[in-house]
Amino acid sequence: RAKQLGRNTYQWYSQEFNDEASYRVALRNELQDAIDQEQLSVYYQPLVDARTGQIRNVEALVRWQHPTRGLISPGDFVPLAEETGQIIALGEWVLRKACRDMVHLHSRGFRHCSISVNVSPIQLRKEGFTQTVINALKASGLPPESLELEVVESAILLDTDLVINVLHAIRELGVHIAIDDFGTGFSSLSYIKLLPANKIKIDRSFIKDVIENRSDAAITQGVISMAHHLGLEVVAEGVETEAHATYLRKNHCDLLQGFVFARPMPFDELLTFLNEQASANTPASAGEGDS
Ligand code: C2E
Ligand code: MG
Ligand code: MG
Ligand code: MG
Numbered sequence: 166r167a168k169q170l171g172r173n174t175y176q177w178y179s180q181e182f183n184d185e186a187s188y189r190v191a192l193r194n195e196l197q198d199a200i201d202q203e204q205l206s207v208y209y210q211p212l213v214d215a216r217t218g219q220i221r222n223v224e225a226l227v228r229w230q231h232p233t234r235g236l237i238s239p240g241d242f243v244p245l246a247e248e249t250g251q252i253i254a255l256g257e258w259v260l261r262k263a264c265r266d267m268v269h270l271h272s273r274g275f276r277h278c279s280i281s282v283n284v285s286p287i288q289l290r291k292e293g294f295t296q297t298v299i300n301a302l303k304a305s306g307l308p309p310e311s312l313e314l315e316v317v318e319s320a321i322l323l324d325t326d327l328v329i330n331v332l333h334a335i336r337e338l339g340v341h342i343a344i345d346d347f348g349t350g351f352s353s354l355s356y357i358k359l360l361p362a363n364k365i366k367i368d369r370s371f372i373k374d375v376i377e378n379r380s381d382a383a384i385t386q387g388v389i390s391m392a393h394h395l396g397l398e399v400v401a402e403g404v405e406t407e408a409h410a411t412y413l414r415k416n417h418c419d420l421l422q423g424f425v426f427a428r429p430m431p432f433d434e435l436l437t438f439l440n441e442q443a444s445a446n447t448p449a450s451a452g453e454g455d456s
Pocket of ligand 3: 345
């Protein structure tokens with residue numbers, strides 16, 4: 166098609182633009198159906214304790230199983246939902262679902278496992294967000310200490326005081342706060358002092374080449390050191406190889422998340438995965454050496 170229109174590139178570009186724009190308009194309308202008709206689901210990705218290998222936490226990641234377009238990634242529809250405000254309903258749905266699933270997980274014996282839920286800056290700035298969190302905890306019966314909210318650093322660029330107050334109120338409930346995608350937000354380091362966080366997640370763009378790239382290595386080591394001096398735990402995102410994992414363990418990273426351990430998966434697969442991990446770590450097989 167591009168070749169056919171090759172002589173008239175203007176038409177081609179504008180056609181492509183129209184396709185993109187109408188795709189977004191269509192998606193926007195269909196997203197409402199998705200929220201109403203349960204086309205959304207929550208996948209879970211385990212985070213591994215760098216020292217013990219235990220799974221201490223899982224991250225909830227929303228998925229959209231579209232009836233005709235197939236599986237749509239949150240990278241495509243979360244920004245759209247933020248533009249339209251649909252992120253409020255979507256985010257609350259994910260939060261409630263994740264809390265319920267985690268209670269289920271606890272009842273299966275995995276009580277040491279906590280759940281991390283991504284929260285959009287739009288949600289944080291929406292009046293009543295703290296109450297939304299309280300309601301989700303109450304409705305599910307999940308202990309506040311088992312819930313963590315992931316917030317990107319740019320969340321405090323708008324309505325800074327309001328957002329910081331909300332995060333403090335959430336911390337007071339006993340809920341944990343993680344700073345997500347750390348290092349990509351173009352914000353000043355001084356906000357770290359203001360954010361009541363427990364944890365920093367180093368963005369995967371720094372981890373990708375951490376072994377061969379001296380700048381990425383310096384940044385990663387620097388962030389780990391800074392976080393520890395501030396009393397925060399550190400997660401490395403996007404751990405894709407065993408070499409990454411070894412490097413990060415050596416450099417005292419606390420938690421590892423990435424495809425080398427597990428991809429995001431539906432809840433029933435998570436249960437199976439955790440059961441397999443648990444039986445691999447029982448005393449019966451512990452004598453075979455800790456790899
Ligand atoms: P995020 O919060 O930084 O989540 C981590 C993303 O990295 C996930 O992408 C995950 O699948 C991916 N990932 C994990 N390990 C690896 C790895 O080893 N290599 C690579 N290349 N990628 C890895 P996903 O699920 O597509 O989500 C993308 C983003 O969408 C999330 O980034 C988050 O910002 C947003 N998102 C997802 N679910 C929600 C939600 O329920 N609410 C909101 N507000 N945002 C969400
Ligand atoms: Mg996240
Ligand atoms: Mg992230
Ligand atoms: Mg990200």
